[in-house]
Amino acid sequence: MRIFLIGFMGCGKTTLGKKLAKNLNYNFIDLDTYIEKKTNKTITEIFENKGENSFRIIERESLMEVFKKDNIVISTGGGTPCFFNNMQEILVSGKAIYLKMKIKDLLERLETEKSQRPLIKNKSVKELESFIRNKLSERESFYKKSDYILQGKDICEKEIQNLIL
Numbered sequence: 001m002r003i004f005l006i007g008f009m010g011c012g013k014t015t016l017g018k019k020l021a022k023n024l025n026y027n028f029i030d031l032d033t034y035i036e037k038k039t040n041k042t043i044t045e046i047f048e049n050k051g052e053n054s055f056r057i058i059e060r061e062s063l064m065e066v067f068k069k070d071n072i073v074i075s076t077g078g079g080t081p082c083f084f085n086n087m088q089e090i091l092v093s094g095k096a097i098y099l100k101m102k103i104k105d106l107l108e109r110l111e112t113e114k115s116q117r118p119l120i121k122n123k124s125v126k127e128l129e130s131f132i133r134n135k136l137s138e139r140e141s142f143y144k145k146s147d148y149i150l151q152g153k154d155i156c157e158k159e160i161q162n163l164i165l
């Protein structure tokens with residue numbers, strides 16, 4: 001089985017994905033880390049040197065590669081499901097779980113974690129809040145296609161295991 005964790009930047013996909021994979025005895029892939037290893041560049045470097053469009057193409061290629069693996073938990077990037085027909089293909093390839101979080105909780109987390117994220121790294125708190133609000137409303141229709149939706153900032157791996165097994 002392939003389990004995809006879906007959701008906005010800062011919703012906890014990577015932390016939760018690692019724990020879930022460990023419990024299930026599955027492998028774990030963080031799609032951003034996979035891209036960084038594959039290209040030997042950081043996500044920020046790819047955005048800065050090649051632009052977002054190129055990043056989205058590399059992201060899609062990487063997703064296709066991940067589809068070939070089994071018994072795996074994949075934490076996707078916040079934008080992954082929203083480009084090309086990535087979300088439809090994710091749903092064909094495995095189970096998708098949307099980790100839904102309130103704007104104020106995302107803001108709290110992203111404020112302290114924004115430096116590694118090219119889309120938000122130079123934003124003030126106010127700008128960040130309106131960015132989250134706008135992007136989330138643009139992206140939620142994709143996220144909501146997931147097989148399961150879990151809400152809150154204290155979602156634990158056990159909840160996911162109970163859902164999917």
Ligand code: S3P
Pocket residue numbers: 007008009010013032043076077078079080116117118119
């Ligand atoms: C992005 C989210 C990031 C990363 C890139 C773009 C986005 O992943 O893929 O910075 O468009 O939301 P995380 O959701 O893991 O931060």
